[in-house]
Amino acid sequence: MFRNLTIFALLLALVVVVLGAYVRLSDAGLGCPDWPGCYGSLILDESPEGLAHAEKNYERPVEASKAWKEMIHRYFASTLGLIILILTFMAWRSPALASLRGLTTGLSLLVMFQGALGMWTVTLLVKPVIVMSHLLGGLATLSFLLLLLLRVRKKRLPSDNKNGCVKNLAIIALMVLVAQIALGGWTSTNYAALACPEFPTCFGDSWSPDVDYKEGFVLWRGLGVDYEFGVLSNEARAAIHWLHRIGALITTVILLWLSVLLFKLRAIKEAIMLAGLLSVQVLLGIVNVLLNLPLHAAVAHNAVAAILLLSLVYVNFRLTKDSTI
Numbered sequence: 001m002f003r004n005l006t007i008f009a010l011l012l013a014l015v016v017v018v019l020g021a022y023v024r025l026s027d028a029g030l031g032c033p034d035w036p037g038c039y040g041s042l043i044l045d046e047s048p049e050g051l052a053h054a055e056k057n058y059e060r061p062v063e064a065s066k067a068w069k070e071m072i073h074r075y076f077a078s079t080l081g082l083i084i085l086i087l088t089f090m091a092w093r094s095p096a097l098a099s100l101r102g103l104t105t106g107l108s109l110l111v112m113f114q115g116a117l118g119m120w121t122v123t124l125l126v127k128p129v130i131v132m133s134h135l136l137g138g139l140a141t142l143s144f145l146l147l148l149l150l151r152v153r154k155k156r157l158p159s160d161n162k163n164g165c166v167k168n169l170a171i172i173a174l175m176v177l178v179a180q181i182a183l184g185g186w187t188s189t190n191y192a193a194l195a196c197p198e199f200p201t202c203f204g205d206s207w208s209p210d211v212d213y214k215e216g217f218v219l220w221r222g223l224g225v226d227y228e229f230g231v232l233s234n235e236a237r238a239a240i241h242w243l244h245r246i247g248a249l250i251t252t253v254i255l256l257w258l259s260v261l262l263f264k265l266r267a268i269k270e271a272i273m274l275a276g277l278l279s280v281q282v283l284l285g286i287v288n289v290l291l292n293l294p295l296h297a298a299v300a301h302n303a304v305a306a307i308l309l310l311s312l313v314y315v316n317f318r319l320t321k322d323s324t325i
Contacts, residue, residue: 002090002097006149009083013142014306016080019073020138021302024188025295029126030228031066033058035119038071077118080141081111087148100151107144114141125226129219132185139181139306143313150317166261167319173251173258174312180247181305187244190216191230192237193298199289202242211239252282255308262315270315277308 023029032038039045039054044067054062088104091097117134124130187193196202202209216232216239225231232240255278262271284301291297 002087002094003149003152005083005087005090006145006152009080009087010142010145010149012076012080012083013138013145014303016073016076017135017138017142017306018299018303019076020135022295022299023069023073024131025293025298025302026066026069027228028063028066028069029121029131030060031063031068031070032074032122033060035122036074038067044068044071074118077114081115084108084111084141084145100148103144103148103151107141107148110137110141110144113137124223126189126228127221127225128186128189128227131189132182135185135189136178136182139178139309142306143309146310146313147317150314163265163319166258166265167316169254169258169261170312170316170319173254174309174316176247176251176254177309177312180244180251181309183240183244183247184302184305186217187240188302189227190232190237190240192216192232192240192244193288193293195234195237195241196245197289197292199286200245202238202245209238209242210235211242212236213239213243216240216243248282248285252278258315267315267318270311270318273311274308274315277304277311280304281308 023031032044034040036042039050039058039062041050044062044064045051045053046064051062084104084107088101088108091100091104114134114137117130117137120127120130121134196209198204201207202211212233212235216236221231230237255274259271259275259278262268262274281301281304284297284304287297288294288301
């Protein structure tokens with residue numbers, strides 16, 4: 001029962017992450033200007049009276065399609081939070097699951113903090129540092145759910161003297177990928193995905209574009225600023241985008257190197273999985289630039305990033321001897 005519920009929570013968490021990307025990329029993050037309801041109700045009231053009430057009491061005009069996107073995301077996220085609380089209760093109730101109590105409790109605290117970040121995303125008008133933190137929190141929840149499932153199954157790669165080097169590189173690869181995902185989130189929430197419309201160069205044929213890194217990476221700009229559609233100059237947005245491309249190159253090299261070492265270690269499935277996901281992710285990044293950020297490709301880019309992160313969590317688990325992680 002516990003294992004099956006963990007699998008369901010993991011799949012639901014992936015859906016929540018993808019839905020969150022869809023909401024953000026379709027500019028529906030402020031589709032509901034209040035929290036936890038939507039224009040004062042848990043279900044958007046589209047009757048003439050309900051719409052009149054919303055128009056009168058809220059500054060933002062009602063856009064029903066955006067509001068429903070945001071509310072559906074909240075419904076799924078709330079369901080995920082409830083399931084994680086149930087998993088925590090089950091772990092504390094059953095002596096057989098005692099070793100999982102710390103992880104499930106941490107997950108419960110994390111999902112509560114995620115709820116707070118979701119609220120602040122709305123109340124602070126999609127402030128970039130909050131939106132990026134909300135993305136990373138969602139991916140952390142997803143990763144810890146996979147770790148929970150792996151700890152139940154306890155499947156690891158055979159111990160080998162060559163494991164040490166591969167394990168160290170796998171840890172580095174995981175940290176680099178997390179940093180790259182954070183850069184991707186910063187790019188998205190600052191509306192910088194199309195700041196460099198060419199590929200592989202930026203601003204024409206330039207390999208060293210005139211960009212504003214200082215302005216592009218200001219994390220906090222005070223309260224009361226509406227960040228919908230961005231507030232940065234194109235030079236600042238280009239700085240974010242260009243650094244994300246450099247990060248993508250570094251990430252690609254490290255993950256390919258890890259794939260080769262895994263192949264030599266005869267972890268062929270893991271090597272093919274990493275290399276395949278990485279290839280798809282790079283291709284999606286290029287497509288997003290060349291095709292002017294089509295919504296389906298942009299959402300897929302986020303989804304594959306999440307799955308690539310899961311694959312690295314999986315590889316790191318399998319390379320670790322200590323079964324208590």
